Amino acid sequence: MKKLLLKRKKANMLYQIILQLIIVGLIAALFFASALNKVNSRGVKQQVIEKQMALLIDSAPQNTIFTIKKQHVNGYINNMEIRDSRIFAYVDDQKISKGYAYFSRYSVELKADEQNYYIFIK
Amino acid sequence: MINKHAATGEGILNIYRMLIVTIIALVILGSSSLFYNYYIDIRSVESVIISKQVINCLAPDASLSLDFMGSFQDAMKEKLSKCNLISESRYLRIMLFFDSDPKRELSAVFGNTALNTIKSSSSGTVKSVNARYFPGCASEQYRIIIGENSNKLDGVLNVEACFPYDN
Numbered sequence: 001m002k003k004l005l006l007k008r009k010k011a012n013m014l015y016q017i018i019l020q021l022i023i024v025g026l027i028a029a030l031f032f033a034s035a036l037n038k039v040n041s042r043g044v045k046q047q048v049i050e051k052q053m054a055l056l057i058d059s060a061p062q063n064t065i066f067t068i069k070k071q072h073v074n075g076y077i078n079n080m081e082i083r084d085s086r087i088f089a090y091v092d093d094q095k096i097s098k099g100y101a102y103f104s105r106y107s108v109e110l111k112a113d114e115q116n117y118y119i120f121i122k
Numbered sequence: 123m124i125n126k127h128a129a130t131g132e133g134i135l136n137i138y139r140m141l142i143v144t145i146i147a148l149v150i151l152g153s154s155s156l157f158y159n160y161y162i163d164i165r166s167v168e169s170v171i172i173s174k175q176v177i178n179c180l181a182p183d184a185s186l187s188l189d190f191m192g193s194f195q196d197a198m199k200e201k202l203s204k205c206n207l208i209s210e211s212r213y214l215r216i217m218l219f220f221d222s223d224p225k226r227e228l229s230a231v232f233g234n235t236a237l238n239t240i241k242s243s244s245s246g247t248v249k250s251v252n253a254r255y256f257p258g259c260a261s262e263q264y265r266i267i268i269g270e271n272s273n274k275l276d277g278v279l280n281v282e283a284c285f286p287y288d289n
Binding site: 035044047048051 | 132159207
């Protein structure tokens with residue numbers, strides 16, 4: 001009987017330790033994922049690209065075309081969008097972007113092929 | 123026999139440990155995001171760009187005609203609307219000064235005037251840490267000829283633009 005109780009107690013302790021390890025592991029994983037996102041400065045790279053593009057669009061005269069390489073100096077731009085007078089760039093597999101507003105007087109369009117993005121100021 | 127009090131105590135201790143781990147993780151994350159985040163402020167550049175667009179719209183050949191009916195504000199509004207330069211999200215102030223009469227001055231204001239109020243009230247007190255939340259402004263001056271044909275006057279067109287905070 002004593003042995004059985006001792007076994008149960010050990011099992012209970014082991015169960016608690018495993019549970020604790022899983023939770024600590026999850027917290028650590030979440031922490032490292034968030035910290036990595038900050039440390040590799042993808043957010044700053046994204047900001048640089050979006051603001052560079054916004055300034056180019058703002059100052060461009062009519063009938064201008066910009067070519068932006070997908071393999072940009074600030075990382076690989078896996079997607080770029082233009083909507084609601086804002087430009088969005090997603091660098092190195094980023095999924096979120098708040099975008100940046102531009103104020104061009106002209107209509108702005110974006111097209112892409114395998115290697116480049118093209119911004120048309122019409 | 124299991125001591126229920128001891129088991130409860132151990133459970134509370136576990137929660138306490140978890141909380142400590144979470145708080146430490148959050149503190150490290152918070153401080154890392156504080157050090158690694160960087161805000162690139164381009165609003166003063168945008169203000170200069172829009173000022174140049176305003177001058178190109180109002181006086182493309184460096185001369186501004188003043189043959190309008192009604193107020194200076196309405197005339198400027200009409201011209202700037204044609205160029206699609208008026209927006210409620212930013213502040214724009216156009217001032218016209220005459221060389222011949224320094225006291226004479228025409229002024230027109232468009233957009234979000236609160237931006238200029240915030241800028242004026244915060245001047246000199248803005249710390250670099252929170253400067254991003256204050257409007258980014260620029261003021262540009264251009265020498266122009268005011269009027270047409272025989273009635274030409276020299277003057278200065280001052281364009282002041284402010285942009286609000288945008289991530």
